[in-house]
Amino acid sequence: MTTLTRTEEPFEALPRPGTLLDAFERTVGLRPDRTAVRSHDGRLAYTWAELADRVAAATAGFVAAGVTRGDKVALLVRNRPEFYVVDLALVRIGAVPFSLYASSSPEQHAYALADSGAVGIVVDPALQRGLEGVDLPVLRVQIEGEPAPGWRSLADVVDAGAGTAIDALPRPEPDDVATMIYTSGTTGAPKGVLLSHQNLLTCAEATLTTQGIAAGTVTISWLPSAHVGDRLGGYALPLYQGLEVVTLDDPRQVVAAVVDVRPGYFYGPPRIFEKLRASFDSWVLGLEPDRAEEVRAALRRGQERVEVEQAGGTPSPELREATQHDRTGVFRPWLESVGLDRLRTCVVATAPNPGPLMSFFHVLGVPMGEAYGSTESSGGGTAATPGAIRIGTVGTVSTHMELRLLDDGEVLLRGPQIMKGYHGRPEATAAAVDADGWLHTGDLGSLDADGHLSIVGRKKEIIISSSGKNISPVTVESAVLSASPFIGQMCCVGDGRPYTVALVVLDAEYARGWARQQGRGELSLEELSRDPEVLAQVEAGVAAGNARLNRPEQVKRFRVVPGEWLPGAELTPTSKMRRSVILDKYADLIEEMYA
Structure with missing residues (x-):
């Protein structure tokens, strides 16, 4: 196992910047020589200063290629450091980058490109085959490699922009659209959700302050960039606070990547943690009988402590001491073997999370909390506060946000994280966000006496x-x-x-x-x-x-x-x-x- 030495930094609540560009430039100034982003395979890494240099060069290149403020540009790019170069360059111009899912069909790509009116597309060559037969924009850029006919390499775009002045470019405004994220389309045609700089940054601020995520914390960008979870956790949060991002270009390898990276902050759907739980059970199956019984006894003690704490009680000093020993001793070999031993913040979201799964990780001392939100709310809505996690709920309403339930239990959210609207669909926007600014999520929930929200299902399901x-x-x-x-x-x-x-x-x-x-x-x-x-x-x-x-x-x-x-x-x-x-x-x- 790779041994990593990291300096734990204290959490510092930074003032919320006006735009993602402001956040990026502040972090570059504060942490120029610290790692900003690196690929999991070790192929490429940028410090914040190096990333800034590459973003400036790419900005000039895209300006020379004709990209202007407000233009939509599609990105079909795996999670890799070059994504940040391209996306931030487009943000600097004031264009609207939006990502396509690698798993989408050519027909789905064609729909998004036509619906958005994209003037350009940037692709990862490994995903280019998914565009066969698709009517593409005039500007077509490959991240690397020998460009196919009709395409330009990113290096060529950058070289062609050498000498192009960018200092006079108008800076994006807080209310400008920063990105567009297409919905899954499970209830109709996909809709492009328009998110502003302040949508994303208020959500980032709420997450960082609630979870106490310090600068320099290592995280993994593994969810598709077309999903709001990565747009927030793998992009907005790192720009705001100066996190170190490790990119993983194959999300199927995320469990193995956690072992290698040993992140301090990790986020993902319950399925990932279900796999880890199964790994624990397999580990116990392979132990000698006496050792396996020691682990099972530790699990029983840990469950007793979690039940007392969840009921609002205080475990006895003897139980606290015994379970703390279990967490640092009995469970430690497994935690190290799966890369969870350095975890300081763990957020489960994007899908329902069984309470017993949460209890299991709390027994092991993993600081797992839930959060709830949607693409239309920039990924935010509610979150569990460390030290006050109530298993079975998705936490309390986030900073800056309001929450209410209709008589039928539908969850409504209101606040600065709510989208600007759906691209080109004013009727759909009005149906989703009422005249008073409340987003009707379509999720059904219940609130306990202390304001902890439980999601019980989808209205349409x-x-x-x-x-x-x-x-x-x-x-x-x-x-x-x-x-x-x-x-x-x-x-x-x-x-x-x-x-x-x-x-x-x-x-x-x-x-x-x-x-x-x-x-x-x-x-x-x-x-x-x-x-x-x-x-x-x-x-x-x-x-x-x-x-x-x-x-x-x-x-x-x-x-x-x-x-x-x-x-x-x-x-x-x-x-x-x-x-x-x-x-x-x-x-x-x-x-x-x-x-």
Whole structure:
């Protein structure tokens, strides 16, 4: 394992800058020789001063190429240091850079380019094939390599701009659009969400001050830059506070990257942490019996402490001392082996997070909190404050924001983080943000007496059974997923049906680890999905989950389907479930469960 030496810096709350450009220039002045961004593979790294030099050169190049204030420019670029050069250069001009998902189809790329009116596109050569047959803007730039016919290299654009004056360029204003992020399009055609500099910076300020993220903290940019999670956590926060960003160009390798990087700040959807939890269970399976029992005893002690703290009590000095020893001793080898030993801030967002998963990481001493927001709210809305995390909630309303619930439970947000609107869609904007400035999120929630928000589902995803019972699929899935390490993913079905059924996908890592421990390591994941012993374990998990649910919610039948659900197919690029895709794919199997 690579040994890293880092100097822990104290958190300092910096004044909120007016624009992303102001934030960038301030950080360059404060930390010129510190690392700004580096690639996980070690290929490239920039200090803040080096990044500033490259941004200035690229700015001149894009000006010479004809890009002007307000122009939309598409970026189909993996997470890599060059992204920051291009994006910040366009921001300096006052243009509007927006990212395309690498997993999108050519038809989806064509839609975004046409809808945005993009004047240019910048691509990573590895993703260029995804543009075959697409009508492209005139300005076409490749990040590296020999340019294809009709394309220019970024180096050529930069060289052609040498000598072009940029000092007189008008500076962006706080209310100017800084970026556009397209929605997933699961409920209709994708819409371009227009986010201003102040939208992003007020959200960044709230996150930094709530979480106490210090300058120099290392984080990983791994979510697609087309997602608000990375636009905030991997871009706005680092520019504002001077974080060190490690870029990962293959998000499928994020768990391995965490091992190498050992971040101080990490953010992501629950699926990543479910994989880590499965890794822990596999680790325990491989221990000698006495050592495994020591770990299980430590887990029991830790769970006792978490339950006392969550109930508002104070653990006894003996319990605190014992569990602190467990965290720094018993659990330490595993925490080091998966790269979580230097974690100071951990935020789970973008998808529902089962409470038992949170409890598990709190037992280990991992400072895991939840946050809630949407693209339309710049990724912000609520957040858990370290030291006051209430498991099962997504925290309290963020700094500068207001929150209210309608009578049907829909969550409304208002504040400076709310988008400027949808690009070219005034009617859709008016439908999403009412005349009083409230964003209607479409999410259903509840508030406890202390203002902690719990999200119970999506308004449009609520299942109404044939007997008229309202069922939140998220509630059902969370209860069952947390009941068995064998269950990796699950989709609850039951709209208009007499009872609830489920499609289940095995947790690949845990199932394979179990098979090896049983001396059956030769079994494939598909074979394991049909194995009677595995099915019995899944059935026990479903039964345990059902015990936490009321009768209409309980899963009456289930089927284990082979393989894994992956981003770009059954999942969105950020691992949210595409229910309509899953329901279509397994329509026959679903009908079989109701036969």
